[in-house]
Amino acid sequence: MVAQITTFAFHGVDARPVTVQVQLTNGSNPFTIVGLGDKAVSEARERVRAALSAVGLGLPAKRITVNLAPADLPKEGSHFDLAIALGLLMEMGAAPHDTAEGFAVMGELGLDGSIAPCAGALPAAVAANAMGLGLICPSACGPEAAWAGGDAVILAPKSLIQLVNHFKGTQVLSSPLPGALAAPQAIPDLADVKGQETAKRALEVAAAGGHNLLMVGPPGAGKSMLAARLPGLLPPLSPAEMLEISMVQSLAGQLEGGRLTRVRPFRAPHHSASMAAMIGGGVRAKPGEASLAHHGVLFLDELPEFTAPVLDSLRQPLETGDVLIARANFHVRYPARFQLVAAMNPCRCGYGRASGRACGRGPNCEEVYQSRISGPLLDRMDLAIELPTVTPADLSAPASGESTETVADRVGTARQAQIARAKSLETEAGCAVTNAALGDAELSKIAEPDAEGRNLLSRAAEALSLSARAYTRILRVARTLADLDGADGVKRRHIAEAVSFRRRDAAANPSPAVTAPAAGNAFN
Template identity: 45%
Template structure:
């Protein structure tokens, strides 16, 4: 006889059903796990053996074979423990096979037979619901699993709970939605930023259209301060986006107290980050920073300090919104629809073109530093702005004026976002930055003066086709903020002020 229990394995963010097959036969005493199991799964036999001993259950001294089917797919993770244990209990005729046929099982076992919390419960529960199956999972994962809408999610605190449930002596608890959501921390407010009105306007445009933005300025001019306030003026997440982000957080083990993610992520990788940590990959092909920033913001401070191969590797995910990790046996695809916000100094010293505090190596100091970023990368930033230094701010009359709070800016951004969502509802996009191909010509209409200025900008800045299209998309966002259907000369001129083929002229 062979017992069978269903569980899942993850390929990217998509769970795949795995059948755990258990057989106990006569022969030399052994416990073998086959089916391309990784080290964590291979070690599960010791955890299962100890858990059986803890609950007073004699472990069979026979030949035990566990097969994870399909056998040609690599499996990894400690969440297979409980499924293997239940398969053995079924093979030992302690748990009825017909009772577990309609269930999926996930959980890690402790040596004291406790069922420990694991990652990926939310997508697994959604998959179980799609397949019309129930789910047995750790009790700590219950609040997270409840968001799937599956009515048959059973919670196990210990291995004995599973046995008692199927024996009919004590039913396991069912998952319930969590109560008392954690208090949201206040977001940094634009009102804290004094002056910098041009930069804050560019930030508003970037938020309204989800445009990629590059900020150039001397040290301490407020580049990081502005970037951190972008979340506070970004549109609220839709229900679909919250679930999508929560699935990624579940796989990464970052869901807070079982509640869905309700804020856009803001990721700030250090310049020493490896390629695998940024793009995803490594031994277990885990999601990287660009996936963790999905539907949110990826802030790369001191952009030229990142290795050049990492900067250039950003080209494909910026355009395609996904990242594919290639392996010998399969290809793993993670979502990567992020908004890239980058900051950099004009040169290694930091003050070239902004102050007299420059070194005696100019302009070579600036050309070498800016040369670390290729033209195609510059071309992918819809908005490029120069942040004023402190001396320039003090000389302006508006330095002492109170600044507009994020709440007011957010209202304008959300109104512009609603205009875009309504306009593009039939083409499957929601933001101006997502326009491509014929849709650019279809939805962006320029008046005579605007078209004339566009032609001048293309010649003046030697814009590529991508650069011209990005200029059009930014101008459309400015028109939406202005609640104008057509793009006029003021919209295209403002968009052009955010675009330059070179960061600084030497």
């Protein structure tokens, strides 16, 4: 007879069911695991052998064959240990053959018989619930798995002997409770930023529509300060968004104690990050910074210091909202619909020609420095602003700007208008869709400007040599500006301000600095 237990193999955020088949036959006594497992799976032999010995059981003098079906699906990780051990207990007669009936099983075994935590408990619980199964997982992962909801039973034993005693009826394991929501961290106030009113306006627009933002300015202009205040302007996560983010974090092993958060992710990787760290990859194709920033913000400080391949690898997820990591025998897809916020100095010396300072690196310092960023990536930045140097007068003046709470209220109102519109449009992505994430077909229905606005946009497209992508992104920003105004349609003033936030093409702008025409008089 063959013992069969259900577990999961993770491919991206998808938990694919795997059947662990355990068979004891006569013959010499090797312990063989087949089914396209990686090194961690093959090492399960020794962990299972030691764990059974720790509970007073030795392996029988028979041939042990473990098959992980389907055999052509790659399996990675140590979470197959517990399923293999339970299958062996059932085959040895130490546990009834219906022990794991109605359950999926995952967990890594320690040499002392303890069950160690493993990544992916939340996606496994969601998948088990969809299959009508309960889930047996490590005790440390119980609060995380309990967030899956539904009527499925969650068992979270601390050790193998505890689980065996539960099924024998000598000990009862209660279902774990969902972990507590993580306490929100203190967010700095936007009112603390002195000066930079144009930048504050751009930050509000970016938050309201989920737009990508590029800030260019000298050191100390407040670029990082502004970026750090963006999370406070963003609305809290919806339950569906929170579940998507938590599943990615679960696979990355970042849900400590099963604590979920309602705050949108804010990831700020160092400019030395590799491509695998940014978009995901490695031997086990883990999620990268782009996926960990899903439904949140990815902040890249000192943008030109990132290597060109790393930056260009973000172009595809910025368009599609996901990352596809291809391998020779399989591919993995992770969600990556993030808001890109980038900051940079105008040149290597830090100040650029606009500051009036002499540059010791030659007259082409700005051109050479900014050429590190490809045109297609810049084309995907909805808003591009230049921050001036903060003067001593600005620093000595009392703080007079709006608070984060005030601006966040306006952002929340604009987001609610977008959600209501998305419901009426019946978008495929669901109701919580920002202007930046809408498809072109939906955008054409809601962002058609009035006659004056169309005329202004046509002249701007010709003067700035706008690409088709840049043209539609101006419409997206204009729609967000109309939402902030509470306007039903897109007007000329919205187009003018959206164009003012657009980076000029080099052919239209003799200066290589990232500048924009002033709103209202750009194309009079």
